[in-house]
Amino acid sequence: MREDFREILRLVRPGTRVLDVGCGEGELLELLSREKSVDGRGVELEAQNVSACLARGLAVVQGDADRDLDHFPTKAFDYAVLSQTLQATRNPRHVLSELLRIADQAIVSFPNFGHWRVRWSLLTRGRMPETRALPEPWWSTPNIHLCSLADFAALTDDLDLRVDHAAALVRGQAARPIDPGRGIENWRAENALFLLSRRGAEPEPTGEQRDLFGA
């Protein structure tokens, strides 16, 4: 099992409603349904993956995180999961705030661009880093909005989000709880996973929401 899945499985309370954004073939949703009896839904871009989800009996809508989160009603879920996808969205800030409009808590994981391998690669080669967490060359990578752990922590502050839990993920190792404010973690964490919730006021439905849902 993927380490981030293991960590998400640990964090999610049983019997809750979960939206998995970028759910792939539905592996995590199936795991959560089986182990935690969650009421799961998915959003996935690739038609083939949606088809695979249907065969697993999962409720999955073809769409992408940038465009199609707006259509979900406010506070429809307990958790919205966005696994290793935020850095590939066109507008990560909007996506993140949408996740926390749709759900009470968001679980977001991403590759940390501040990791020492990335820094070392850029420093020594002087070229865009290609590491085991970010293996693709700059001209073909889907990761158009990479950020470091410190960048992400700053964005959560900016959006007035509370960090309920943070963990560092390294391939093949158990998730390690971290304090994202400590500078050393920005060097050490190859991938980071955050459990977030809103600090401020309840989210407002968007204009389209009101029109569509009669709110």
Next chain:
Amino acid sequence: MDSGGAITAEDGGTWAFGPAAPLRLDSGGQLANVEIAWRSWGTLNADKSNAVLICHALTLDQHVAGTHPVSGKEGWWTRLVGPGRPLDPADWFILCSNVVGGCMGSTGPGSIDPATGAPYGLTFPVITIGDMVRAQAMLVEAMGISKLAAVVGGSMGGMQVLQWAADYPERIGACVCVASAARHSAQNIALHEVGRQAVMADPDWRGGAYARDGVRPEKGLAVARMAAHITYLSEAALQRKFGRELQNDGLSWGFDADFQVESYLRHQGGAFVNRFDANSYLYITRAMDYFDLAAPHGGVLAEAFRPARNVKFCVLSFTSDWLYPTPESRHIVRALNAAGARASFLEIESDKGHDAFLLDEPVMDSALRGFLDSVRTGR
């Protein structure tokens, strides 16, 4: 895909509801002595839990599989219904009935009005998608089926599927809605109006009473079909199929069917009038135009689906379908999400236009197979 083997059990008939069980109509009236023609494949299991209702599109009928009694052609959804197919009669009891207003055995404008002894013609009441579904619900109930495992349909069939979800959510387990919409758009209505005007402009239409005079408005209906047929295809599909290819060497310098696409459309129009009634075409296109599932719910589609929260939905669209384009399906899915229903949605890449739902689309087959298997196994 395995195409061998015969369907284990095949049945069919006409259910006559008699004067004591009239069909209540959305227009306010009712229709007595309704007859519904149906066909089925497979066997209903002991607890009657394996029934699937297929809802047909505008000019299709109950002959989903097997051989069509009029055209002699293969059923219109044999790629989905049959041994080894997503709806295998070995597992399912698959039922399809001709819509009320139709012309393949169910009561419609061509039927004899018991009050006058003559065909209804335009005295037949205007019917709606809701009326079609109410008649299906009567048939299903008469067969002793209290809950359908799934309701499946494309195009107008998809509208009926959505109507089932809104009107009888407790009597269905799952819905499959392919290449359809929750309301008819201005463009849909406009295209239908062209077809109706073509029928009514034919002098042989005779105010709808052509049966009395022993004639049929074949020219008008053929033109309606030709225009409609274009809307079922796509620019790319027409170009691929015909391009600018000529029927014969050189141009005729006249108005014969010089181009292959002209000849094709003429053939489509001609074949259609042999199997379809002109007044049925008027009534059914009207029913589609009147369809707006959100209207009785203050224009809020999610409200129509709110009672269907426990129904599983599978919504499919095709990229090149400009008759019921993907945004119409997305609109349905958004409303389902808003209502908290279990919705799945997939847009299938195809250049075949609206007709793709009837054609060779392996992604559609595998998506429906997956969805229906999950319905069958209760996942």
